[in-house]
Amino acid sequence: MSSKGYPPGFTVPAEYAWMDGEFVHWTQARVHVSSLAFTQGASIFEGVRAYWNNEEEQLYILKLDEHLDRLFNSMKMLRLTIPFSKQDLAKAVVELLFKNEFREDAYLRVNSYFGVGDRQSVDPAQVYMGACITAVPSPQPPIIESGIHCCISSWERISDRVQPPRIKAAANYFTVRLSTIQARVDGYDEALLLNHEGRVSEAPNACLFIVRNGVVITPLITNNILESITRATLLNLFQDELDTEATEREIDRTELYLADEIFLCGTGREITPVVSVDRLPVGDGRVGSLTRRIQSVYFDAVRGKNEKYKRWLLPVYGR
Numbered sequence: 001m002s003s004k005g006y007p008p009g010f011t012v013p014a015e016y017a018w019m020d021g022e023f024v025h026w027t028q029a030r031v032h033v034s035s036l037a038f039t040q041g042a043s044i045f046e047g048v049r050a051y052w053n054n055e056e057e058q059l060y061i062l063k064l065d066e067h068l069d070r071l072f073n074s075m076k077m078l079r080l081t082i083p084f085s086k087q088d089l090a091k092a093v094v095e096l097l098f099k100n101e102f103r104e105d106a107y108l109r110v111n112s113y114f115g116v117g118d119r120q121s122v123d124p125a126q127v128y129m130g131a132c133i134t135a136v137p138s139p140q141p142p143i144i145e146s147g148i149h150c151c152i153s154s155w156e157r158i159s160d161r162v163q164p165p166r167i168k169a170a171a172n173y174f175t176v177r178l179s180t181i182q183a184r185v186d187g188y189d190e191a192l193l194l195n196h197e198g199r200v201s202e203a204p205n206a207c208l209f210i211v212r213n214g215v216v217i218t219p220l221i222t223n224n225i226l227e228s229i230t231r232a233t234l235l236n237l238f239q240d241e242l243d244t245e246a247t248e249r250e251i252d253r254t255e256l257y258l259a260d261e262i263f264l265c266g267t268g269r270e271i272t273p274v275v276s277v278d279r280l281p282v283g284d285g286r287v288g289s290l291t292r293r294i295q296s297v298y299f300d301a302v303r304g305k306n307e308k309y310k311r312w313l314l315p316v317y318g319r
């Protein structure tokens with residue numbers, strides 16, 4: 001493998017990737033430097049998780065249909081048309097995990113992108129439009145247990161009038177980069193972002209819930225958030241499993257300072273507790289009890305340990 005484009009000591013995380021209809025060696029999953037994906041950030045993606053169930057020796061893909069629906073919604077808004085259906089991509093996702101022989105938790109990225117061609121065109125005769133998928137092992141990080149320390153970023157969350165958060169475009173992650181770097185340089189784990197009206201929006205890669213006086217609250221889908229699949233899942237689980245109604249409403253910055261519990265949620269982030277904001281402890285500074293309970297219900301469901309929610313899961317092996 002040529003070392004160009006890789007940091008020193010880099011090891012390939014998986015044997016195969018899927019690129020425009022073919023399985024290729026991970027290092028061969030390439031797009032050209034003149035592609036619009038590279039020069040303009042003209043690509044969209046989904047982050048998807050697969051969970052290993054040890055007792056069943058089964059790998060379960062979580063809510064793949066919902067992710068592919070959102071991918072195709074993002075593509076619709078960008079007028080990006082690829083020569084693959086949702087069914088084609090679903091089959092490729094399953095086969096990629098199978099081919100890589102994963103027997104552990106994995107994280108996938110399903111991307112569609114503008115390749116080489118006319119910069120202004122959305123006509124497949126003028127500009128290449130394709131899709132690619134990668135899958136890598138993804139063990140659970142210790143912060144799921146311990147929680148993280150957050151700051152409120154001075155960077156503003158993007159908005160529907162400028163760069164719609166509802167489109168899951170790679171270009172949207174520029175503010176993510178700025179806010180995360182600022183947070184890390186200042187000694188925090190993660191940033192929380194306010195929107196153009198000063199309301200709490202979300203974290204760079206995840207949505208957010210707070211608990212105040214026993215009430216579970218999450219920002220509205222019109223507060224410049226990504227329409228998160230995990231957020232929708234948790235709204236259901238709070239109701240059905242914890243008998244707790246979660247409220248969708250706007251949240252002020254100072255409510256973060258007074259919250260009893262805060263956690264982030266997302267496919268990648270899973271359920272990550274927040275134990276301080278701007279160095280003020282959340283509650284007593286320890287992970288709260290509702291957070292622990294929703295984590296337990298969620299992880300059982302996604303790992304295939306609760307029969308009721310097996311309908312969310314697509315098995316990879318023995319099909």
Ligand code: PMP
Nearest residue numbers: 205206207226228229230266267
């Ligand atoms: N917001 C942003 C900006 C994200 O990148 C993510 C992760 N996809 C989320 C929220 C959570 O979305 P989901 O639960 O669908 O993964």
